[in-house]
Amino acid sequence: MKVLITGITGFAGSHLSEFLLSKKYEVHGIERWRSKTENIDSFKDKIVLHECDIKDYHSVKKVIESVLPEKIFHLAAQSFVPTSWNAPSETITTNIIGELNIFEAVKELKINPWIQIACSSEEYGMVYENEVPIKETNPLRPLSPYGVSKVAQDLLGYQYHQSHNLNIVRTRTFNHEGPRRGEVFVTSNFAKQIADIEKKKKPPVLYVGNLDARRDYTDVRDIVRAYWLATEKCVAGEVYNICSGRDWKIKDMLNYLLSLSKIKVEVKQDPARMRPSDVQILLGDCTKFTKQTGWKPEIPFEKTLEDLLNYWRERI
Ligand code: GDD
16 A cells, blocks of 8 residues: 655654555655655655755645545644744645645545645643643634644545535644654754763753643653544544643653753753743643544653654764
């Protein structure tokens, strides 16, 4: 069976490729000419890469037409929340038009693959304490251009299913971490700073932003298994939360990472790391997804953090 992964060179995309290769799928992916390939270098010879910019309809259509995938996993996105304030139109264009190009190509080619779209818990945005754990029925009150772009992706998925009967399944994924996580994201950023300090590449000062926020964390390797199950067992047109149901204060996550190291650091707030409006709490309820698929996260987050720190230790 042929699958196409957009965002294959990225964090989740690279883990999903390895998972699907282990299931004997023929894995195709799209990359831009300037994409970094370090995440996929170890198995690049086992997958087929196509040069394509998700924002360009003709190149998207050409790839889909040549591969004729039975499943499409749409993971390509501008995924860092702070960048969406600095480059809102780039975020909106990549995330919304990129997805639209896939839907339009599939519609025009008159094929009907399963399409999993990576929506996000950031869509919930402003969540009140009495609304947690968050169900799929919670109002969407996004607090960043990124969050708005994901709401649009989500609703376009619904609309293309209703209007054109495309087999789209929407997954609202909460935070997921692990080896290969981009260094701008908080778990990876803190782990890298610790590894830098351990190797004496940086003075023992660890820079942080808002440590009071809370996030529901899952290991990326559990998440990619969930993406696959979504295309096997879920109902087209529906939306599903994917999460662990346990939240961590960012401060506690930092303290856990520090407990894995012998270094002593001064923790310093960097005003540049504070956001115009931060999502304070994301704690999800994934009962709907678990009932439909039997999925449960298997890797404890403590292990995820340990693997992430070791990932950086090997690279620095
Ligand atoms: N990046 C970063 N750097 N975040 C920090 C820092 C820091 O130094 N210090 C504190 N934080 C806080 C942020 O303010 C936020 O509340 C939390 O840590 C998590 O930040 P990120 O790791 O950047 O992730 P995110 O929650 O904004 O977004 C991630 O999860 C979404 C799903 O909920 C991304 O992966 C999104 O693409 C994804 O959709």
